[in-house]
Amino acid sequence: MHPATLTTGTPPEVDPPVPTWPQAREIARTAPPHPLPAVTRPLSDALGHVLAEPLTARTDLPAFDTSAMDGWAVAGPGPWQLRDDRVLAGGQAEPLAPGTALGIATGAQLPPGATAVLRREHGQVDPSGGILFDRAPTPVAPGRDVRPRGQECHEGQPLLPTGTTVTPAVLGLAAAAGHDRLAVHRRPTVELLVLGDELLDSGPPRGGRVRDALTPLLTPWLRCDGELIGSRRIADDFGLLRAATSDSPADVVITTGGTAAGPVDFLHRALADLDARLLVDSVAVRPGHPMLLAELPPADGRRRWLAGLPGNPLAAVAGTATLVHPLLSSLNGSAGIVPHRAAAAADLPGHPRSTRLLPVVLRENTATALPFDGPAMLCGLALSDGLAAVPPGGVPAGSTVEVLEAPRPW
Numbered sequence: 001m002h003p004a005t006l007t008t009g010t011p012p013e014v015d016p017p018v019p020t021w022p023q024a025r026e027i028a029r030t031a032p033p034h035p036l037p038a039v040t041r042p043l044s045d046a047l048g049h050v051l052a053e054p055l056t057a058r059t060d061l062p063a064f065d066t067s068a069m070d071g072w073a074v075a076g077p078g079p080w081q082l083r084d085d086r087v088l089a090g091g092q093a094e095p096l097a098p099g100t101a102l103g104i105a106t107g108a109q110l111p112p113g114a115t116a117v118l119r120r121e122h123g124q125v126d127p128s129g130g131i132l133f134d135r136a137p138t139p140v141a142p143g144r145d146v147r148p149r150g151q152e153c154h155e156g157q158p159l160l161p162t163g164t165t166v167t168p169a170v171l172g173l174a175a176a177a178g179h180d181r182l183a184v185h186r187r188p189t190v191e192l193l194v195l196g197d198e199l200l201d202s203g204p205p206r207g208g209r210v211r212d213a214l215t216p217l218l219t220p221w222l223r224c225d226g227e228l229i230g231s232r233r234i235a236d237d238f239g240l241l242r243a244a245t246s247d248s249p250a251d252v253v254i255t256t257g258g259t260a261a262g263p264v265d266f267l268h269r270a271l272a273d274l275d276a277r278l279l280v281d282s283v284a285v286r287p288g289h290p291m292l293l294a295e296l297p298p299a300d301g302r303r304r305w306l307a308g309l310p311g312n313p314l315a316a317v318a319g320t321a322t323l324v325h326p327l328l329s330s331l332n333g334s335a336g337i338v339p340h341r342a343a344a345a346a347d348l349p350g351h352p353r354s355t356r357l358l359p360v361v362l363r364e365n366t367a368t369a370l371p372f373d374g375p376a377m378l379c380g381l382a383l384s385d386g387l388a389a390v391p392p393g394g395v396p397a398g399s400t401v402e403v404l405e406a407p408r409p410w
């Protein structure tokens with residue numbers, strides 16, 4: 001053929017460039033145009049969700065002037081005429097006249113007229129006359145051992161911004177501030193499809209087959225970021241994979257295995273057959289480079305995504321950190337992933353062109369790489385505090401690297 005004829009006709013298809021690791025995370029983070037809608041949930045059901053509106057105080061905190069110590073509420077300087085009654089936490093007492101005192105417990109509301117609290121160990125009572133003497137090293141001053149109303153916050157004041165993840169501490173604060181329910185974003189529903197006829201569910205590897213390490217590894221992590229509605233094993237069969245993907249009711253389908261080009265790696269074919277839109281098809285990262293992200297056709301008007309994680313276990317973890325966590329966080333309405341950084345304790349070896357994700361231990365904010373970091377290995381990961389993202393070419397000792405800390409669902 002004359003060379004000129006090569007310039008006519010359909011141009012050859014060129015594969016799009018493989019995104020860098022930071023680009024892939026950003027594509028996953030920005031794939032959903034906005035977080036899932038807001039819902040209200042009781043406190044008992046809100047853990048792990050993300051606030052869809054600021055948490056405001058429904059009360060002053062403390063809600064009333066409160067005794068910080070066990071002792072006596074006193075009015076003015078001592079000595080004081082001791083009253084017969086006392087006030088416990090949860091109770092209320094009649095006003096206190098100047099020059100009088102009454103017994104009070106930590107957490108009890110100060111009676112009107114009280115100026116301070118004298119601790120039990122600083123007071124001495126004359127049993128005959130019912131007189132209370134101040135034996136503190138310095139005489140009790142107004143306001144001593146009182147937690148004044150509104151010391152921490154005032155009613156209507158914002159306490160936490162939209163985008164805050166509801167942790168146990170947030171639940172405690174919300175309850176203290178008077179809330180029974182929280183406005184949070186709906187969490188994405190997630191289904192895990194684990195591919196591979198070679199996988200065993202119990203006992204040691206045998207007959208050329210291996211244990212499924214990814215169901216036990218990924219399901220608790222996925223529960224941190226979403227509502228895991230199911231986890232299924234799918235045989236290496238195109239029709240079964242296509243049907244499982246297309247019929248999944250989840251907002252986000254996660255598959256493991258089948259991303260490469262082996263004889264029974266059907267994921268790309270299934271996605272093409274379903275008219276899915278590939279957003280990421282391989283990433284410049286080791287391990288895990290065959291990971292992918294696709295948008296599935298909508299179901300019932302809902303947008304749906306699929307993250308395809310490579311089958312090698314550490315590669316699947318790399319895919320979870322790179323694509324799944326940013327995607328789910330964004331659907332959850334999370335304010336963004338705050339990167340944790342640490343100094344490399346020694347040189348961290350890199351890949352010439354790709355980011356390397358290396359299991360590291362963190363000690364005093366330095367990161368030390370662990371052995372057994374191969375894509376099919378889990379010994380390094382199991383001992384690690386997280387994965388260091390080592391840029392192409394590696395980093396010398398002392399320089400700073402981002403460390404992705406594993407979520408701890410317990």
Ligand SMILES: Nc1nc2c(c(=O)[nH]1)N[C@H]1C(S)=C(S)[C@@H](COP(=O)(O)OP(=O)(O)OC[C@H]3O[C@@H](n4cnc5c(N)ncnc54)[C@H](O)[C@@H]3O)O[C@H]1N2
Pocket residue numbers: 194195196198199210211212213214215256257258259260261262265288289290309310311312313315375376
């Ligand atoms: N010709 C090429 N072959 C491969 C390439 C390549 O670029 N060209 N990439 C390699 C890389 S890198 C990876 S990672 C794997 C990705 O493979 P798949 O996603 O298709 O995964 P499988 O082939 O199904 O499995 C790979 C490996 O992982 C084991 N596996 C799978 N699932 C589990 C599980 N749940 N628990 C434990 N182990 C699992 C599986 O038995 C295989 O050993 O492709 C390379 N090949």
Ligand code: MOO
Pocket residue numbers: 285286287288289290310312315375376
């Ligand atoms: O994803 Mo593979 O090496 O990168 O196991």
